[in-house]
Structure formats: structure tokens, C-alpha cells
Amino acid sequence: PAVKLNIVESESAGSVAPGAFLHSNVGKNRFPQTKIDQFQGALESGLGNQVDAAFLKFCYVDLSQAGDAQELFQQYQASVDGLKAKFPETTFVHFTLPVKSVPTGLKTSVKNLIGREVPEQMDNVRRAEYNALLRETYSADPIFDIARMESIDPATGESFSFSLNGTQYEAMSPGNTDDGGHLSETGKRWIAEQLIVFLANLE
Secondary structure, eight states: OOOOEEEEOOOTTTTOOEEEEEEOOOOOTTTTHHHHHHHHHHIIIITTTTTTEEEEEEOGGGOOOOHHHHHHHHHHHHHHHHHHOOOOOOOEEEEOOOOOOOSHHHHHHHHHTTTOOOHHHHHHHHHHHHHHHHHHHHTSOOOHHHHHHBOOTTTOOOOOOOEETHHHHHHHGGGGGGGSBOHHHHHHHHHHHHHHHHHHHHH
């Protein structure tokens, strides 16, 4: 409540007073390059060096087990690194890829035991591959780790993950979603609060 934020849906900062949070849907779900291209176009069409910070958030559907984490990251990196060089007065914030919840119970345990794939798990494995690349490459830059935030239950602080072949992978906390992928009202508030605090602490 102490943060007075003017939220505006726009791709132009020209007529907006300082203290605004500009947002816009970009590109098309499941076609992440279209999101990268439109984000880059918005910065190059006037937002660059006009905004204090800029960031692109993908949807969880933009990368699944059938996708290539390395390829998507290279596309993102090429665009953002070019924007960083072109607009040095703007801070570029990186977002990890959101995750989904995974089924639990005997059926999933048996599948894991006999080596059968659980689609929701494999989707999150691919997202984890992307997130690992982003965290390592941009460790010196501000990263809003939405994957980690989504895995935390806002009521208890418990972190949710699953183990596959000896590796732990983040999964959406059931407390943050009603359908396994999209944020519930509780989840939206939790993530929004964390983002506002994160942005307020940017240098």
C-alpha cells in the first residue's frame, strides 16, 4: 500500500509521467521469438534510454519438453545484449521462465520408478535448463527469479520441487495456482509484491 505506482498499458513512455509501470502483451504464446522481436522493437522505437528498467517475461508455454532451451536462450541473449549496448542508461532485468506444478501421488512415483516420463516434469526440466543458462550468464545483472518465487508457498514459505535422475527441479507451489500453470489470486499477489520490492531495490 505504501508504493504509489501508476500502472499503464503502453509501449510508449512519451506521454507518461515518471513513476509509471508500463506493460504490454508482446508476441504470441508458444512463439517466443515473436515476443523477443516485439520487445526489441518497442525499445528501439522510443523506450530505450527513456525508461529506468526494462524486462521481458516469457510464459511457461513458450518452452516445453519439445523445445530447445539452448536455442531460446541464445535468441534472447543476442537481442538483450544488443539492447544493453545500444541503451546503456536503461537497466535490463532478466526473468527466469515460469514453471508449472507437477502431479504427485502413487501414479507419478511409479512412473518415475520405472523410467516413464511425466510430461509436466519434463516440461519443467526444459525450463530449468533455460533458467540455469540465464542465471549463470547474467549473474552480475539483476534477475527476477520468478521460477523460484512460484515454487514458494506464500503461506508457509515451503519450497516445492521434484527429483528426477538425482537432480532437483523447481515446480509451482500448489498454493500459487488453481490450475497448475496460471497464478491464482493468492499467487498473483505474492509474485507482484516480490516484483515491486525487487524493482524498488534496483540501483
